[in-house]
Amino acid sequence: MADISYKLKTIHNKILAASAVRSLEDQCIQPHLIAVSKHQPIEAIITAYEVGQRHFGENYINELSKKANSNKILEKCLDIKWHLIGHVQTNNINKLLKVPNLDVIETVNSEKIAIALNNAWEKFRKIENSKLKIMIQVNTSKELAKSGCDINNVSSVVKYILDKCPCLQFLGLMTIGKFGYDLSKGPNPDFLTLKKCKDKICDELSIHPRHVKLSMGMSADFEHAIEIGSSYIRVGTAIFGERPATTTN
Numbered sequence: 001m002a003d004i005s006y007k008l009k010t011i012h013n014k015i016l017a018a019s020a021v022r023s024l025e026d027q028c029i030q031p032h033l034i035a036v037s038k039h040q041p042i043e044a045i046i047t048a049y050e051v052g053q054r055h056f057g058e059n060y061i062n063e064l065s066k067k068a069n070s071n072k073i074l075e076k077c078l079d080i081k082w083h084l085i086g087h088v089q090t091n092n093i094n095k096l097l098k099v100p101n102l103d104v105i106e107t108v109n110s111e112k113i114a115i116a117l118n119n120a121w122e123k124f125r126k127i128e129n130s131k132l133k134i135m136i137q138v139n140t141s142k143e144l145a146k147s148g149c150d151i152n153n154v155s156s157v158v159k160y161i162l163d164k165c166p167c168l169q170f171l172g173l174m175t176i177g178k179f180g181y182d183l184s185k186g187p188n189p190d191f192l193t194l195k196k197c198k199d200k201i202c203d204e205l206s207i208h209p210r211h212v213k214l215s216m217g218m219s220a221d222f223e224h225a226i227e228i229g230s231s232y233i234r235v236g237t238a239i240f241g242e243r244p245a246t247t248t249n
């Protein structure tokens with residue numbers, strides 16, 4: 001567990017170094033570290049929280065709900081911010097929106113999910129007029145098995161959210177991308193594609209680029225992602241070590 005603190009420190013140093021070599025236009029982006037705690041025990045989350053980590057990512061709504069509602073987390077991690085980085089379906093939205101300290105849903109992939117979240121948030125929000133922060137997951141690698149919005153539909157989904165979903169706050173775009181890409185071949189094409197999607201929506205919908213965040217980069221490639229302009233890096237194994245095989249779901 002002491003290891004977690006050391007690993008977080010190392011990652012923060014790498015984030016600073018990678019931030020320094022970004023293009024001038026990206027210098028204003030402050031990259032945030034999301035600690036991906038899926039399959040990791042609550043004690044590991046508390047250890048990371050106690051050395052200053054605040055944003056945590058979970059993939060599964062049941063696991064997220066269980067952890068976020070656990071007494072230990074509620075007592076010790078008052079200011080924790082949860083990101084959902086796994087699949088959302090209309091049938092588990094109610095459970096998701098009841099999660100305490102839910103911060104961002106990064107995986108909205110259609111108008112249907114967006115409007116369902118919008119309508120449910122109106123009922124679930126505890127603070128009047130507060131908006132639910134969401135990102136659009138984009139299927140940049142065009143793999144059939146990957147969920148995410150088709151590249152060509154991103155603009156229309158964002159427009160739909162801006163026009164029709166007053167309870168949602170559009171934060172930006174997220175991608176997972178192809179696993180195991182070899183960086184010696186050059187910049188990761190998934191990251192470049194996500195950046196292009198951002199440029200396109202900013203252009204078509206007249207949004208200032210500063211208002212569109214990118215969530216990309218994991219343990220193996222977060223420095224590279226930051227260099228390209230990532231705002232949220234989602235790092236699991238580099239902080240917590242290998243994920244234990246688990247039956248929590």
Ligand SMILES: *Cc1c(COP(=O)(O)O)cnc(C)c1O
Pocket residue numbers: 036038059085086176218219220234235236237238
């Ligand atoms: C598991 C996961 C991560 C973290 O991956 P690591 O390689 O452990 O850093 C990031 N994003 C998503 C969507 C994931 O499912």
